[in-house]
Amino acid sequence: MKMIDVEPEPLSPSGMAFEKAALSYDLEATNLMVSRWLRERIWKRLSQLFNPGQRVLEIGCGTGEDAVWLAQHGIQVLASDASPAMLEQAQEKAHKAGVADLINFQQLDLTDALMWNLPEHTFDGAYSNFGALNCIGDWRSLGLELERIIRPGGNLGFGLMGRLCAWEIVWSLLHLDMGKAGRRWSGKSLANIHHVRFPVYYPTPKRFGRQLGGAFTRQFLMGVGVFLPPSELYVAVGSRPRLSRWLHLLEKLGSTLPGLRVIGDHYWIEFKRI
Numbered sequence: 001m002k003m004i005d006v007e008p009e010p011l012s013p014s015g016m017a018f019e020k021a022a023l024s025y026d027l028e029a030t031n032l033m034v035s036r037w038l039r040e041r042i043w044k045r046l047s048q049l050f051n052p053g054q055r056v057l058e059i060g061c062g063t064g065e066d067a068v069w070l071a072q073h074g075i076q077v078l079a080s081d082a083s084p085a086m087l088e089q090a091q092e093k094a095h096k097a098g099v100a101d102l103i104n105f106q107q108l109d110l111t112d113a114l115m116w117n118l119p120e121h122t123f124d125g126a127y128s129n130f131g132a133l134n135c136i137g138d139w140r141s142l143g144l145e146l147e148r149i150i151r152p153g154g155n156l157g158f159g160l161m162g163r164l165c166a167w168e169i170v171w172s173l174l175h176l177d178m179g180k181a182g183r184r185w186s187g188k189s190l191a192n193i194h195h196v197r198f199p200v201y202y203p204t205p206k207r208f209g210r211q212l213g214g215a216f217t218r219q220f221l222m223g224v225g226v227f228l229p230p231s232e233l234y235v236a237v238g239s240r241p242r243l244s245r246w247l248h249l250l251e252k253l254g255s256t257l258p259g260l261r262v263i264g265d266h267y268w269i270e271f272k273r274i
Contacts, residue, residue, distance in 0.1 A: 012111055013198035014135040015082035018062070020194035022085035026063050034234040037248050038224055041255070042129055042159060043069055045220075045268060049155040050075050054124035057149070059142075060110060060132020064090025064103070071099035078123070080108040081132075111136050113145040123150050127157040131266060134161045137188065137201040143213035147273070154273040156216060159224060159266050163187060163202045166263040167229045205262065205269050216271035223255040225265030 011019060018025075029035050046066070050056055052074030061067050061079035063086060070077050071094065081087050087105045094103045108116050110132065126146055133139065146156065163184045172181035183189040184202045191200045203211070209218050227250040229237045237244050254260050261267060 012082060012109065012135070013196060014191075015109075017191070017193035017196035017198055018081075019083040019085045020196065022063065022083060022089050025086070025089070026065075029231055029234070030063060030065055032234040033238045034228050034244065035231070037251070038228060039065065039129075041222075041224060041251070042066070042157075042268060045157055045222075045270070046070060046127060047073065049127070049157050049270065050125055055122065057118070057123045057126040059108070059126060059128035060135075061090050061105075062086050062130070062132070064093045066127070066129050067103050068094055068097045068099055071102035072097065075102070077103045078106060078118075079103055080106045082107065082110055082135075110142075113142040116145055116149075118145070118149045120148055121151050123154065125155040125157075126150060129159040131159065131161045131200075133158060134200050134202065135198070137199065139203070139208055139211040140213065143211060143216065147213060147215040150273045152273055155219075156271040156273070157268065158208070158270075159268050160208060161200070161202055161265065162262055162267050163204060164263045165225070165230060165265045167225065167233070167265060171229075171233065205267060208269065209271070212271065215273060217274050218269065219272050220268075220270040221256075221261055222268050223261035223264030223266075224268050225251075226255045226260050226263060227251040230265040 050070065055076040055078070056070065058067050058077055058079045061081045064079055067077040067079040067090060079090055081090070084107060087107060091105055094100045133142070136142070150156070161184070165184065169181045172178070187202050189200050190197050205221055209216070227247045237247065255264065
C-alpha cells in the first residue's frame with residue numbers, strides 16, 4: 001500500500017466538506033445497519049463486475065470500505081478521493097484489514113478528470129459508490145478519461161443519487177417541508193455538511209449515460225434505497241428491527257423492477273467499455 005506521490009490538489013467545496021467529515025463518517029454512516037445492508041447490495045454487483053487479479057479504479061473512495069472489500073477478494077484497487085483526510089482513513093483501514101499490498105491511494109479532483117494523468121488502458125474497470133459523482137455537474141470529461149484509461153471490455157459501476165427519492169418526498173411532505181420534498185427535481189440543490197455548503201447534482205440514468213459517452217454501453221440498472229431509507233433515517237428505521245427486516249426483504253425483491261429502480265435514494269448503473 002502506498003500513497004502515490006503527486007502534488008496535493010486544492011480542495012473543492014465538496015472536498016472541504018468531506019475533509020471535515022472524515023473522522024466521524026464511519027460512525028455516522030458506514031457502520032450503521034441499514035447502510036451496511038445497502039452496501040452489501042453493491043458488493044454483490046461488484047463481485048459480478050470484477051474478477052481476482054484485475055486492477056480497478058475507485059472514484060471517491062471515502063474511508064475505503066469498498067476498496068478493502070475488493071482487495072479481500074483479490075482485486076487490485078487504485079482508491080482515489082478529493083479529501084486527504086478520507087484517504088488517510090482508508091489507508092489505515094487497509095492496513096488493519098491486511099490488504100495494504102493490493103490498494104494504492106491517490107488524491108484526484110473529481111471535477112477535472114482530464115487532469116488525472118493516469119496511464120492509458122491501465123484499468124480493467126472502474127466504480128464509484130454512494131453519490132461521489134453527484135458532486136460534479138457534467139460527466140463528459142469523466143467519460144473521456146475513462147475511455148482513455150479503461151481497457152476494452154472493462155466494466156463500470158456507479159452509484160448516484162437520482163432526482164426522485166420516494167422516501168425523501170413522503171417523509172418531507174409528512175413534516176410539511178415542501179422545500180426538501182422537491183429539492184432534487186430541478187437536477188441541482190445545495191448540500192450542507194459540517195457547515196460547508198456545496199452544490200449537488202442529480203442526473204437521470206439517461207442523462208448520465210449520454211454524457212459518459214459512446215464508448216460505453218449500459219448493461220444494468222437498479223435502485224438503492226427504494227424501500228430502505230436515506231441516510232438521515234438510518235438510525236430511526238434501524239431501531240425498529242421488525243420494520244427494518246421487512247424493508248430489507250422488499251429492497252432485495254423490488255429494487256430492480258422498472259419504475260421502482262429510479263425512485264430510490266440512489267440508483268446503481270453499470271456500463272461496459274466497447
